[in-house]
Amino acid sequence: MPTYPMLEYLWIVPLLPLxxxxxxxxFGAKWPNKFVNIVAIGSTGxxxxxxxxxxxEFFESGQRLFHKEFFTWIAAGNFRAGFDxxxxxxxxxxxxVVTGVGWLIHIYATGYMAHEGGYYRFFSYxxxxxxxxxxxxxxxxxxxxxVGWEGVGLSSYLLIGFYFLRKSAADAGKxxxxxxxxxxxxxxxxxxxxxxxxxxxxxQAIFTSSTLQGWPVEVSGHLGTLTFxxxxxxxxxxxxxxxxxLYVWLPDAMEGPTxxxxxxxxxxxxxxxxxxxxxSHVLFMHAPTAMLVVAIVGCATAFFAATIGLxxxxxxxxxxxxxxxxxxxxxxxxxxxxxxxxxxxxxTHAFFKALLFLAAGSVIHAMGGEQDMSRMGGLGRKxxxxxxxxxxxxxxxxxxPFWAGFFSKDAILFATFQSRPGGTVxxxxxLLTALLTSFYMFRLIFLTFGGKPRFDEHKVHVHESPWSMLxxxxxxxxxxxxxxxxxxxxxxxxxxxxxxxxxxxxGGHETAEAAGDIAAHHLELILxxxxxxxxxxxxxxxxxxxxxxxxxxxxxxxxxxPAYTTLLNKYYMDELYAAVVVRPLLWISxxxxxxAADVAGIDGAVNGIADGARAIGDGVRHAQSGNTRSxxxxxxxxxxxxxxVIFFWPSGGKPVLGMVH
Amino acid sequence: MVPTNYYVILSAVLxxxxxxxxxxxxxxxxxxxxxxxMLNAVNLxxxxxxxxxxKLDGQVFVLFVxxxxxxxxAVGLGIIILIARNRQTLNVExxxxxxx
Numbered sequence: 146m147p148t149y150p151m152l153e154y155l156w157i158v159p160l161l162p163l164x165x166x167x168x169x170x171x172f173g174a175k176w177p178n179k180f181v182n183i184v185a186i187g188s189t190g191x192x193x194x195x196x197x198x199x200x201x202e203f204f205e206s207g208q209r210l211f212h213k214e215f216f217t218w219i220a221a222g223n224f225r226a227g228f229d230x231x232x233x234x235x236x237x238x239x240x241x242v243v244t245g246v247g248w249l250i251h252i253y254a255t256g257y258m259a260h261e262g263g264y265y266r267f268f269s270y271x272x273x274x275x276x277x278x279x280x281x282x283x284x285x286x287x288x289x290x291x292v293g294w295e296g297v298g299l300s301s302y303l304l305i306g307f308y309f310l311r312k313s314a315a316d317a318g319k320x321x322x323x324x325x326x327x328x329x330x331x332x333x334x335x336x337x338x339x340x341x342x343x344x345x346x347x348x349q350a351i352f353t354s355s356t357l358q359g360w361p362v363e364v365s366g367h368l369g370t371l372t373f374x375x376x377x378x379x380x381x382x383x384x385x386x387x388x389x390x391l392y393v394w395l396p397d398a399m400e401g402p403t404x405x406x407x408x409x410x411x412x413x414x415x416x417x418x419x420x421x422x423x424x425s426h427v428l429f430m431h432a433p434t435a436m437l438v439v440a441i442v443g444c445a446t447a448f449f450a451a452t453i454g455l456x457x458x459x460x461x462x463x464x465x466x467x468x469x470x471x472x473x474x475x476x477x478x479x480x481x482x483x484x485x486x487x488x489x490x491x492x493t494h495a496f497f498k499a500l501l502f503l504a505a506g507s508v509i510h511a512m513g514g515e516q517d518m519s520r521m522g523g524l525g526r527k528x529x530x531x532x533x534x535x536x537x538x539x540x541x542x543x544x545x546p547f548w549a550g551f552f553s554k555d556a557i558l559f560a561t562f563q564s565r566p567g568g569t570v571x572x573x574x575x576l577l578t579a580l581l582t583s584f585y586m587f588r589l590i591f592l593t594f595g596g597k598p599r600f601d602e603h604k605v606h607v608h609e610s611p612w613s614m615l616x617x618x619x620x621x622x623x624x625x626x627x628x629x630x631x632x633x634x635x636x637x638x639x640x641x642x643x644x645x646x647x648x649x650x651x652g653g654h655e656t657a658e659a660a661g662d663i664a665a666h667h668l669e670l671i672l673x674x675x676x677x678x679x680x681x682x683x684x685x686x687x688x689x690x691x692x693x694x695x696x697x698x699x700x701x702x703x704x705x706x707p708a709y710t711t712l713l714n715k716y717y718m719d720e721l722y723a724a725v726v727v728r729p730l731l732w733i734s735x736x737x738x739x740x741a742a743d744v745a746g747i748d749g750a751v752n753g754i755a756d757g758a759r760a761i762g763d764g765v766r767h768a769q770s771g772n773t774r775s776x777x778x779x780x781x782x783x784x785x786x787x788x789x790v791i792f793f794w795p796s797g798g799k800p801v802l803g804m805v806h
Numbered sequence: 807m808v809p810t811n812y813y814v815i816l817s818a819v820l821x822x823x824x825x826x827x828x829x830x831x832x833x834x835x836x837x838x839x840x841x842x843x844m845l846n847a848v849n850l851x852x853x854x855x856x857x858x859x860x861k862l863d864g865q866v867f868v869l870f871v872x873x874x875x876x877x878x879x880a881v882g883l884g885i886i887i888l889i890a891r892n893r894q895t896l897n898v899e900x901x902x903x904x905x906x
Contacts, residue, residue, distance in 0.1 A: 771902035777829050777837075 149202040151195055152211055155230045158199060158240070159283060161192040162275035169272065173265025182255050185268035189251050189275055193244040200241065203232050209649050212285055212349060219288070226346060231285035235650045238488055239282040239420055242495045246412045247275050249617040253503050254404035256613035257510060267307060267402065274300035278413050282420065287336050287346040290421070294332070294385065297414045298325045304409060305401040317397040324394040328384015335377030339428075342370050352427040362431050375428050375435035378421060379442075386418030386472045389446045393718060395469055399461040403506030406461060411468050411502050412495040419475040419491050423484045426651060430482070440480025440564070444571045444578075447473030449716075451581035455588075456702070456712045458519050460505050463589050467542065468498055470578060474557055477575060481568065483560030484651045485644040489632065490553035496628045497541035497550055500621035504535035507610045507618065508593060515600070518592040525594035527607045530615050532594045534622040539590050541625040543583035544680045546673075552629030554579060555673045556641075562672055563665070579676055583683025591691040636673070638666055813854030820847035834886050834896045838879075845875050 147153040165188030173181045203211055211232040219226040232240075251271060258267055277296025284290035298321075306318030336346060343351045351357060363369035382388070387395035398410045409415070422429065422439060429436050447470045454466035471494050478487030509516055511528050525532045541548040544555070558579070562572040609615070635641035690698045702709045711717070768779075824844035831837055849868045856864030890896055 773837075773898045773901060774829060774832070781825055781829060 149206055151198040152202045152206070152232070153213070155199055155211075155213065155232070155283065156215055156228070158192050158195045158244070159276050159279035161188045161195065162272040162279065164188055166269045166272035166276065169265050170269035173269060176265065178255075178259065178264055181265045181268055185272055186248070186251050186255065188272060189244065189248045192275065192279070193248045196240050196244045199232065200237050203237065209233065210349065214285075223344060224340070224346075226286055226288035228289060229285035229347070230283040231348065232283070233650050234647050235420075235423060235488065236282055238492055238647070240279065242492055243275070243278050243282060243413050246495050246499050246621070247278070247408055249620055250404050250408040250412070250499060250503065253407075253506070253614050253617040254402075256611045257404055257506055258402060259611075261402070263307070267304075270300055270303045270307070271405070271408070274304065274409060274414070278417075281417055285348055287339065287348070290424075291329075291332065291336065294381070294417060294421075295329065297409070297417065298322065298329070298385070301325075301398070301405075301409050301414055304405040305398045307401055307405065311400070314400040317394075317400040321394040321398050324391050325384045328381045328391050330380075331377040331384075332381025335374045335381065338370060338374040338377065342374070348424065357427065357431070360431055362433065364433070367434070369432070371428055372432040372434045375425065375432045376438060378425060378428075379418075379435060379439055382418030382421050382476075383442065384418075385421075386415050386476070387446075387469050388418070388442050388473060388476060389449060392446060392450065392469050393722060396462055396465040396715070399459070399465050403461065403502060403509060406465070407499045407502035407506070410465065411498040415468065415472060416475070416491045416495065419472065419479060419487055422476065422479045423488055423651075426479070426484045429479070436480050436482065437567070438480070439476050440561075440571055441567075443473045443476025443478075443480050444561075444574050445473070446470070447477060447578045448574045448581075449473075451578045451585065453712055453715050454585040455581060456709060457585075459516050460508065460518050460521075460589060460593065461502070461516055463518075463585060464498070464501050464505055467501075467582065467586065470582060471498065471542070474554065474575070474578070477561060477571065478557040481561050481564035481571070483557060485647045486553065486556035486560050488647060489629075489643050490550075490557055493541065493549035493553045493625070493628050496621055497538040497548075497625040500534060500538040500618060500625050501542065503614070503618055503621065504531050504538060507531040507614055508535075510610050510614070511607050512600070513605055515605070518589065520600045521593045521598075522596045522600070523594070523598040524607065528609045530609060531618065534615075534618040535594075536590060537622045538625050539586045541628075543586050543684065544579055544676055545684075546677055547626075547629075547633075549625050549627070549629035551673075551677070552632040552635075555669070555676055556632065558676055559669045559672050562668075576676060576679055580679040580683045583680040584687045587684045587687035588691055591687060595692050596695060636670070638663075810854050810858040814851055817847045817851040817854065820844075820850065832897050832899055834889065834898055834901075837898065838882055838886065841882075842875060842879070845871055 151157070165184050168184050169181055173184070213230055215228045215230065217225060217227045251268070254267070254271065258264055261267065274297060277293045277300060279293070281290055281293025281297060284293060302318045302322040305321050306315045308314045309318075339351065340346055343354055343356055345351060345354075360371065363372050384391045395410060395415065399406055401410070429439070450466045450469035450473065454463050454470065457463045457466060471490070475487045475490050475494070478484070478490060507528065508521070508524065508531060511524065511531065512521065515521065537548070541550040544551045558572060558575050561575050562568055564571070631642040631646075632644075635644075690701070714720070821844050824840045824847060827840035828837055828844070831840065849871055852864040852868045852871075856862065856868075886896070889901060893900060895901075
C-alpha cells in the first residue's frame, strides 16, 4: 500500500468520468433517467471525492510538485511525450474548480434536462468533457495538455450542437469548432517552436532547464524565440478563451443547453486559455512583449465585450458577453504579471458565472423557454429562490464589496495600475469595464426580476425550479459570497492567503502587494474604493433607467441611435468576418477549388482516362471472336513473330535474349 | 548411324503438319491429335539433340513432356466428351459461346 494512494493512482480522477461517458453513451438509451443520473453524477462525484483526497495527500506530503509518469505515449528519437500527470498549487485550484463546479452542474442538469430528448447522450457528452478537462489541468506536458485541449473543444462542439435539428445550433457548433481550430494552429506552432528551443515539451523540464535559466529576457519590441512561442501559445488561448479577435464563437455557443453554457462556456473550458498562460508564466516572464500583448488584448476584450453586453436583450447573450469580458480581465491580470490575481479571478468567476448561468437557466425554465428579457419582468416575487441567488452572483460579478468578485477584480485592477508600461491606460479601461459590468448586470436583474410583468400571465405558468436545480444554486451562491474571503485579511494589511497559496508556483513574480508595502497598501485601498464607486454608479444608473423611469432607456437608445445600433449589431463583427474571411473563402472554394480544380482538373483527368480505356477496349474487343481456331491462328502468328525477332533482330552480332549467337 | 539433321528435319516436318492441322481442321478430335503430334515432334528433336550432344538432359525433358501430355489427354478428352454431349457436335466453329 503506497503512502499516498490517491496521488499514486491519480489517473483514476480523470478516468471515472470517462467510464461514465463510456457506460452512458452506448447503454443509456434504453435506461430510465434515474440510472443515467446515477452513472453520470456518481462518476463525477467520485472523481470529486478522489480529487479532494489527492489534494489532501498532496498537502500532507508537503512536496512542492507532485509529478508521476504513468506510461510513455509517444517515443520518437529523443522526443518523449508521456501520460504524465502533475499536481501543484495551480493544479489544485483548477482541478477543484473543475470537479466541484462540474459536479454541481451535473446535479443541476438532471433537473434542467429532465424533460429533454437525448438525456443519456447529454450526460455522456458532459462526462466526456469532464474527462478531457481533467486531462487538460492535470497534464504534465504540453502534448498531453493539447489532448485535453482538443478534447474539450470536441465536447464543446458536441454540446453546443446538442439540439442538432435546429440549424442555428448546428451552425454554432461548427463555428465554435472552426474558430478554435485557428487558435489551435497557433498553439501547435508554439509547441513546435518550444520543442526546437528546449528539445522537450515537459513543463518542468522546460521551466527548470538551464537553457531557460540562461535565456536573457527578450527586450520589448525584440521578437525572439520565446516572444514568438508565447504569442503563438497566446493565440491558442485567444481561441479557447474567446478573446479578440477570436471571441465570435462564444456568444453563438449559447445555442447549447444552459448547463453546458454554465460548465463549459463560463466556468471551466473557456478558462483553459488563462490556465495555459499562467502555467507557462516562466516563459512569459522572459518575453515582456508577449506579456504586453496579452495585457492589451485582455483589456481590449474586456472593454469591447462589456459594451456589447450593454444592449443585448437575450439573457444568455448578456452573460456570454460578460464571460468574454471577465476572461479579458483574467488575461489582463496575466499580462501585467499578476498571475495569482488572474487565477483568483478565474476561481471566483467560475463560482459566480456558473451561478449566473444556472440561475438564468432556472429563469428560462420558469418562463417555459423564453430567453428575451424584454418579455420578462416582475419575476422576483414569483421565483424568489432563483432571484436571491442570482442577485448574490450579480453582486459578485459587479464587484460589490465582500462578494467574491470584489476581491479578485480589485487585485487585478491594483496590479494593472502598478504595471509599466501603459499601466494607467489599461487601468482606466479596466475601471470603465467594471462600471459597464455593474450596469449591464443590474440591468439584467431589473429587467428580469423587477418592474411589472411584460408577458401574458395567463399563458406563461411561472413556477419555481425543482430542488435538484435550486440546490446547486444555493451552494454556488454561498461560494460566490465567501469565495473571495481568502483575500480578506489583505485588505487589513494581513497576508493575502491566495497569493501565498500560489506562491510556490508563481514564485517571486508577484507585485508589491505581496511584499506588504504600506504605501502600496494605501494605494490599493484607494483603488478599491474607486472600483466600488464605479460599481455603485453602474448599479444606480441601471436602477434609474430600468426601474425608476422605464421609458427613459428607450429614449436614450433613440437619441444615441448610431451608437445603439452598432452595439446591438455587435460592432458588425460577424458581418465583417463574413465579408473578409467567409465570403472570399467560399468564392475561392466554389470557383477555384470546386469548379476548376475538382470538376475540371481531377474529375476531368479521371473520367478522361476511363473514357480512353473504354475506347481502346471497344476497339480491340473485336479480336475476341469466340472462334477457337482464330485463337489458334493468333498463337501461331505470335510464335512466328517471336522466332523471327530472335533470329532477325538487327543486333549487330550481340546475343539476343541470351539464346542465340 | 543416322545423322542428326535427318531427325531434326523429320521433327520440323511433323511439327509443321501439327500446326497446319491445328489451324485448319474443324473437328476437335483432330485438333487434339495435332497437338499430340506437335508435342511428339518436339520430343523427337529433344532425343535427337540428346544423342548428338551426349547429354541426358533432353531425354529427361522428354519424360516430363510425356507425363504432361498424358495428363493433358485425360483432361482434354473429358472436356471433348462434355462438349459432344452438350452440343451434339464436334465442330469447333459451333463452339463459340465466348464470343462477345
